[in-house]
Each structure stands twice: as C-alpha cells, then as structure tokens.
Amino acid sequence: MVKVTIPVTAKHTPVANESASAELLILPFTILVDNRERQAGWRFNSMIGDSKDKYARLIVQTEERYLKTADYTIKGCPVFVERKSKDDYIGSVSGGHVNFRKEHERMAEIITAGGKCFVVVEAGYAEIMDELSSPECIRGTDAATIEGVVASWPAQFGVPHIFAGTRDYAERMCLKLLRTWYSKLTK
DSSP: OEEEEOOOOGGGOOSSOTTOOSEEEEEEEEEEEEGGGTTTSOOOTTEEOOGGGTTOEEEEEEEEEOOSSOSEEETTEEEEEEEEOHHHHHHHHTTTHHHHHHHHHHHHHHHHTTOEEEEEESSOHHHHHHHHHSTTOOSSSOHHHHHHHHHHHHHHHSOOEEEOSSHHHHHHHHHHHHHHHHHHHTO
C-alpha cells in the first residue's frame, strides 16, 4: 500500500467522517467492475479507511469489463461480490430465479476452487420481509419465497447473502469483503 499525505484544505476536508486523516491510502489492487454496473453500480469514491488505516481516504482503482460471474472482483484474486438492490434481489429470487440460481452455481464452483463469493443486498432483511408481508404488496412474490432462499441457498451454494441495510453500507461492505479476502487469499 502506498500512503500519500496531502495538506488539509477546505477542498480536501472529509465530510462523511470528521476523524478522517489528511493521508491518502492507495489500495494495492484493482477492482474489476462488471460493465453492466455502469449506471447503478458502486464507484468506491469518498471511502474512508478504518482505525487500522488511520482513517485515511482510500484511493480505489477500478476497471470496467465484462464479468461472467458477479459484479465486482479483484484483478487476479478469486473473491467476488454480486450487488443487489432491494428490487433486484426480490426480482432475482422470484422472476429471475433461474438466472440467480445459475449465478450461485458458478460462484459455488469458484468457492470449490478456493475462492470466496458473496451477495450483498442494498436493503435490510426486515425491510424486504415487511414489504412482502404487507397486505398492500402487489409484487409477484411473497415473504415465504425470500425466506426459503435465504434459509437454504447460502448453505447449499456456500454463498452468504449479506443484507447491508442501505446502499452506502452495502458499498462499504463490498470493499471490506474484497480487501479482507484479498489479504487472506494472496498471502
């Protein structure tokens, strides 16, 4: 990792985290982003490291390309994250069930070969369940369908489904997962 110190000016003052330092930390890898994520995907801008990073601003290098499996991976490292918005997750479990299952099958092959894979949802589990359990819900699926997938697929395929609560937390979780497993898998 490369650390760069920049002078703190009004232009560079962190807004999201007042405890952030004036240092920049360039992460030692490039995140490959599926080109279908171009409009709705995460950009990893304005990310702040944790205490281990002394709350430095993280410089995350990304490269867009077609990915057959998942939406994010690290170049040369078998760690993959599939991003799902709330609506996309519900739709993938119900209407897109076949494609979502095929995605899980490909991820299971990666895991069998020693990699790691995750589904990160930009919503909370309770939020999804409350919506689908509501009498006003007009979606083509119900809470029981989501419960069935959440209860069985992570064990069946070895791919955890992480309900991050919000889009921002989901993006942070994705970066944390990629960094953590990059560190573990490249030792």
